[in-house]
Amino acid sequence: MTSLAHRVILAGGWQRRLMALASGAVGALAMAPVDFFPAMLVPMTMAVWLLDGSAGRGRFASLRSAAAVGWWWGFGYFVAGLWWLGSAFLIEPGGYEWALPLGVVALPAVLALFPAAGFALARLLWSPGSGRILALTAALGLTEWLRGWMFTGFPWNSFGMALGGNLVLGQLASIVGLYGLTLIAIAIAAAPATFADGKRLPRPVCVAALALAAIAAFGFWRLATGEPGTVAGVKLRIMQPNLVEDAQFRSDNREAILSGYLALSDRAKSPTQSGLANITHLIWPETALPTLLARDPESLAHIATALPPQVTLITGAFRVGEPQPGDRSARYYNSIQVIADGGQVIDSYDKVHLVPFGEYLPLGWIFDRLGLSAFVRIPGHFEAGTLRKALNIPGLPPAWPLICYEAIFPDSAMSPIDPSIPRPGLLLNVSNDSWFGLTAGPYQHLAQARLRSIEQGLPLVRAATTGLSAVIDPYGRVIAALPLGVRDVVDSPLPRSIAVTFFALHGLTVAFGAWLLTLLGAILLRLPSSA
Numbered sequence: 001m002t003s004l005a006h007r008v009i010l011a012g013g014w015q016r017r018l019m020a021l022a023s024g025a026v027g028a029l030a031m032a033p034v035d036f037f038p039a040m041l042v043p044m045t046m047a048v049w050l051l052d053g054s055a056g057r058g059r060f061a062s063l064r065s066a067a068a069v070g071w072w073w074g075f076g077y078f079v080a081g082l083w084w085l086g087s088a089f090l091i092e093p094g095g096y097e098w099a100l101p102l103g104v105v106a107l108p109a110v111l112a113l114f115p116a117a118g119f120a121l122a123r124l125l126w127s128p129g130s131g132r133i134l135a136l137t138a139a140l141g142l143t144e145w146l147r148g149w150m151f152t153g154f155p156w157n158s159f160g161m162a163l164g165g166n167l168v169l170g171q172l173a174s175i176v177g178l179y180g181l182t183l184i185a186i187a188i189a190a191a192p193a194t195f196a197d198g199k200r201l202p203r204p205v206c207v208a209a210l211a212l213a214a215i216a217a218f219g220f221w222r223l224a225t226g227e228p229g230t231v232a233g234v235k236l237r238i239m240q241p242n243l244v245e246d247a248q249f250r251s252d253n254r255e256a257i258l259s260g261y262l263a264l265s266d267r268a269k270s271p272t273q274s275g276l277a278n279i280t281h282l283i284w285p286e287t288a289l290p291t292l293l294a295r296d297p298e299s300l301a302h303i304a305t306a307l308p309p310q311v312t313l314i315t316g317a318f319r320v321g322e323p324q325p326g327d328r329s330a331r332y333y334n335s336i337q338v339i340a341d342g343g344q345v346i347d348s349y350d351k352v353h354l355v356p357f358g359e360y361l362p363l364g365w366i367f368d369r370l371g372l373s374a375f376v377r378i379p380g381h382f383e384a385g386t387l388r389k390a391l392n393i394p395g396l397p398p399a400w401p402l403i404c405y406e407a408i409f410p411d412s413a414m415s416p417i418d419p420s421i422p423r424p425g426l427l428l429n430v431s432n433d434s435w436f437g438l439t440a441g442p443y444q445h446l447a448q449a450r451l452r453s454i455e456q457g458l459p460l461v462r463a464a465t466t467g468l469s470a471v472i473d474p475y476g477r478v479i480a481a482l483p484l485g486v487r488d489v490v491d492s493p494l495p496r497s498i499a500v501t502f503f504a505l506h507g508l509t510v511a512f513g514a515w516l517l518t519l520l521g522a523i524l525l526r527l528p529s530s531a
Contacts, residue, residue, distance in 0.1 A: 070119025350385025397425020
């Protein structure tokens with residue numbers, strides 16, 4: 001390993017860039033659907049050696065070298081992990097094929113600026129021996145948090161998902177959350193780099209092995225002792241239509257689409273299960289119908305006629321708001337609506353965290369002049385909702401809604417800690433991943449949504465247009481699911497919530513405290529030397 005480390009440290013030019021690119025790409029194997037945590041050892045170990053080789057004649061030269069190699073490292077990671085975004089540009093022939101490079105290359109190129117900044121910061125904190133593991137952890141931990149927050153945030157495939165994607169190891173998220181897992185994953189995966197320092201069993205490796213064993217033991221214990229049970233009297237059915245929002249998803253086809261949904265929703269699953277007669281709640285995915293459902297009395301009447309009196313429908317829907325003074329056009333929202341009482345919309349939630357370029361265009365006036373629109377084609381663009389709130393659904397505990405993209409943000413799933421507001425009893429995630437086809441994207445989306453269950457101690461009910469639809473208990477165990485690309489329904493009881501988790505109570509406090517200690521350790525270990 002010492003010989004390999006020296007080759008990496010001494011490499012220059014295109015060889016150095018290629019090493020960074022390839023090692024970053026290997027890290028994507030630690031994400032869903034592969035979920036092979038040891039793959040993260042490669043990029044993190046290589047990151048240490050690449051930073052060892054970034055020493056220059058002056059401080060600026062070192063920082064510039066570190067940032068450059070960090071960009072190539074990040075670019076490899078994001079291209080390998082997010083290549084499936086290109087599928088969204090191919091849904092409609094003659095539509096957005098020209099923009100395919102923007103999803104496959106341009107977005108990873110922008111995201112790679114975060115690890116580039118992380119490498120530069122790590123180089124500032126660099127010191128020989130164990131200190132450089134802490135320096136890398138503190139620096140990349142900070143830039144990963146910034147990636148999840150700046151410019152509305154995009155924490156997709158955060159390094160912590162290398163642990164969070166594993167059911168056993170991911171149980172620690174109930175205490176430290178995604179960003180705490182990120183710090184731990186970086187430190188553990190980078191520790192093997194110290195084997196090249198000449199010691200037979202370096203201290204960072206021993207600490208990392210013990211930490212990983214402790215995390216696994218905690219996970220096994222938590223899963224073995226956790227049996228939440230189910231909510232009495234609740235029988236859920238999730239409808240997965242496997243319908244792509246292409247040129248056929250039009251308002252003039254709404255009657256045929258709705259009839260197909262209702263027929264599928266009433267599918268008998270066994271000789272004793274006769275469809276809608278045996279359930280209490282029916283869940284449809286995001287933007288299920290090409291119509292403004294609340295203003296479509298014909299569709300509401302059709303739904304009311306088809307659903308038995310005891311069945312409540314929860315569905316994704318387009319919603320138009322009441323015009324405000326000064327509005328030049330209607331305000332459209334991506335919503336979840338609850339339909340009961342003979343086809344009445346009794347509650348609604350508007351998506352707060354919209355997808356840039358998918359649901360709205362940043363600096364939209366520029367794109368309007370160029371004749372470009374967001375992927376979801378409505379007049380204008382979606383407006384963001386202004387209030388996070390639980391949905392009140394007859395027969396269910398308060399449901400905390402997460403529409404599609406919102407499920408990847410830890411803070412989106414955090415309900416207010418207010419004794420006067422009842423704690424939600426479940427997370428409700430409706431999504432439309434049809435844009436990404438039969439690729440890794442929907443698997444990664446489900447893995448991140450599942451981590452919200454573990455963080456909050458709440459069950460997750462997820463309806464996705466093409467999959468993966470699932471019911472997940474508050475420990476992250478999949479109770480019922482439908483495969484990707486299948487047109488079907490799945491029935492399940494609703495798991496009970498468990499006691500509020502440490503993370504749900506304290507949020508980012510633990511992760512921030514751990515980051516401060518890591519940063520302090522890196523600084524203290526650097527003081528005696530000048531790297």
